Amino acid sequence: MDAAYDVVVIGGGPGGEVVAGRLVRAGLTAVVVEAEEVGGECSYRACVPSKALLRPGAARAAARAVAGARQSVAGALDAAQVLARRDRFTGRGDDSGQADWLDGAGVALVRGHGRLAGERRVEVTGADGTVRTLRARHAVVLSTGTEPVLPPVEGLDRIDVWTSRQATTADAVPERLVVVGGGVVACEMATAWRSLGASVTLLVRDQALLTDWEPCAGEEVTRGLTGLGVTIRFGVSATRVARDATTRTVTVDTDDGATLVCDELLVAVGRRPRTADLGLDSVGVRAGHWLPVDDTCRVTALGGAWLYAVGDVNHRAPLTHMAKYQARACAAAIAERAAGRPAVPGGGQAWSAEADRFAVPQAVFTSPEVASVGLTERAAREAGIAVRAVEYRVDDVAGAALYADDYRGHAKLVVDEGRGVVIGCTLTGPLATELVHTATVAVVGEVPLERLWHAVPAFPTVSEIWLRLLEAYGL
Structure with missing residues (x-):
């Protein structure tokens, strides 16, 4: 049976969910095609379960880092309870809640493996082998993510x-x-x-x-x-x-x-794109490779404006939060074009994704936590930018010493000397993953350092590291 929608989305992970939901909010019809679980890798086998596994150890370490609390914490983690808590977050792969969200948002769901069968046509093979065809009036969005790579090791x-x-x-x-x-x-x-x-x-x-x-x-x-x-x-x-x-x-x-x-x-x-079996050859695009896109997430290897790719599969910023960011921009661009209005990539419009090229925040929940946004000093210099880097030990901030007796952390700021703005920041230590958003706002907003100096951090908090970094810079 054939069915027609304004937009067909292949892949129901975070990017696919968001792009479909935003399209419906814009007045278009959308269907998500998903072969596994709605919600994707992040919800069941990546971000969510990994953080659930990491949090108990971090909580124990935080308690042990403060005298008075340290004496009350003894023994090992209860592994069974940790794993059970993780399973409560993931539902052990039960995606009914995510599927219900799609339904409530007005997004249709077709389960099965989707692949292109020509321009604006998607064939979906169900678990029982039946095949149905979906036609897209305006666009097809690929949001199929990535899969782990196994190196060439004998055995x-x-x-x-x-x-x-x-x-x-x-x-x-x-x-x-x-x-x-x-x-x-x-x-x-x-x-x-x-x-x-x-x-x-x-x-x-x-x-x-x-x-x-x-x-x-x-x-x-x-x-x-x-x-x-x-x-x-x-x-x-x-x-x-x-x-x-x-x-x-x-x-x-x-x-x-x-x-x-x-x-x-x-x-x-490492990981590779899940593009080997998407039918890309049917529209003249090479299969098994990353899908380069412009700032509206339109696949640049193909003429016209009907094929898009959001999230890890386009390799711009393979992170869940950036997939959602791209999805918002992509949906807005598709809606504009469907209405007959132009969507010029890189033109500064609300529907143009650009932060995934220069302001990507990352958070790693190791011990200690590490977080970053923007360019490293090396990447900035390789890009030909005249930069100055300043560093400061977070341990020396009063708020950090109060937070944990053995607090250890490091902060590095990369400044574009020509424009006088922050273009990169790296933080390590407890709370680093929460502090990075301040740096993200500074980078995305291109806040001049002279203005940033007036954003006074509260005392005594770990955020005082911002004052110390600016002082180290000379302000």
């Missing part, structure tokens, strides 16, 4: 291993966990499972963690993980893996001649 494709999906949804704490990778997923999951009692070893190919961040971020997380008891082996890669059929243990051989034995192996070395 890896022959055994079951953890990726981010299994690491966030496992029902038991492994006694020994080996993690391959040194990025956000590797660091967060090493933190979570170590706090739950697992013995954790990180195999990091590079010589630092979080290599795309300011060096202080990786240094502080390294110190924090080591303090938790995580073993970090820098400059080491896995060369061969095997799982014993009887004991189910995994043997990991490394390129420095060592052999590790663990109960679970987590591979967290």
Whole structure:
């Protein structure tokens, strides 16, 4: 059976949900096609369960960081309760609440695998093999996200291993966990499972963690993980893996001649776009690759203005909150074009996404927390911007000392000297993930430093770090 809608959205994750909901609010009709759970990876196997796993350990650490409270906190975390709390947030994959939200918003839902079958046509194959065709009057939006990558390690494709999906949804704490990778997923999951009692070893190919961040971020997380008891082996890669059929243990051989034995192996070395089976070839777009887009999220590899891509699949800013941001801009642009009005990318209109190029906030819930927005000093200099960077120890702020007896944190500000505005900020330490939004407002708003100086932080709060950074700059 064929059906027609103004817009067909393939992928019901955060980006797909938001773009469809906004389109209906703008007066158009929209349908979401989803092969798995409505709500996507973030709701069930990424952001939500990972933070639920991390929060109990962080709460215990916060209590132990203050004399008087420290003496009342003893013993290990209750792993069963932690996992049960996580499951309450994820519903163990039950997406009925998210599906109800779509229905309440006036968005139709078709379950099955969607793929393009020519311009503005989407074929949906249901779980029972039946195929139906959806026609889009104005646009098709791809919001299919990404999937984990497995590196070319001998034996890896022959055994079951953890990726981010299994690491966030496992029902038991492994006694020994080996993690391959040194990025956000590797660091967060090493933190979570170590706090739950697992013995954790990180195999990091590079010589630092979080290599795309300011060096202080990786240094502080390294110190924090080591303090938790995580073993970090820098400059080491896995060369061969095997799982014993009887004991189910995994043997990991490394390129420095060592052999590790663990109960679970987590591979967290990157992700790739889920575009291999979207029917892109039917409209002349190369399959299996990222989908470059303009500031309205229109796919630039295709003429016309009917195919869009929001979220991780376009590789601009692969984060849930930025997928939602892009979705808002994309929906507004589609609505404008459907009404016969122009939507010029990069023109400063409300429907033009641009912050995902220069003001992307990131939050990592390790111990300590790290957060950033905008450009690193290195990225800014490589872009040819004349910058000056200032740094300050958050430990030296009165509010931080009062917050925790052993507070440790670092702050770095990157200033565009030509314009006198902040273009990057990195924070580490307790509350870093909450402090970063202040920096985001400063970067997006391009607030002149002379004006920012008048935004006085309350005393005694950790936010006083802003005053100290501006003083370090010379104001």
